[in-house]
Amino acid sequence: GESVGLHLPTLSVQEGDNSIINCAYSNSASDYFIWYKQESGKGPQFIIDIRSNMDKRQGQRVTVLLNKTVKHLSLQIAATQPGDSAVYFCAERGLQGGKLIFGQGTELSVKP
């Protein structure tokens, strides 16, 4: 069945270092991928998205990489800050919209 999973449940990094959060997906028909950030007790916030016709997209301090060959997605955060501490989820959606499927999440902890 459809599933989106993350390789690491927790990630601890030093302030100022770069962070890389990984995600594997199983549905090769998925066309659209999103990264969300969720702080404790709040709803997820959109970070960045990427469509299947791209392999890289950059935002402010964040980059998403998509490798369709191995069905892998990653989120890179440059110069990680304490405010980046949160749980990060990847999500996928199939062609023409439809349900949005989330992975388990990775908790990012930034040490000062």
Add this chain to the structure above:
Amino acid sequence: DGGITQSPKYLFRKEGQNVTLSCEQNLNHDAMYWYRQDPGQGLRLIYYSQIVNDFQKGDIAEGYSVSREKKESFPLTVTSAQKNPTAFYLCASSMGRQMNTEAFFGQGTRLTVV
């Protein structure tokens, strides 16, 4: 301001009672979703609706019901048939099927069965 609003933020329910969680959006989005989140877990899809008067079951629909009578509203009822209803419930909305864009989330309702 445009956005998606869930209410109440905290909800307590006695065992055996039905309870309805509210979700309203003024973003003119066609699609709406309900997710359940348990501590330390990801988001699991309960129900979703692509258009008014239509909705589909997600992965964990048993014990829940929804309606979509208006575009801006997608209430979720947690019935007494749901055996473990204590959880954090999140509602989201997005543009319709023809526009594959991100979903915007509300701030969630934390339901506790007492």
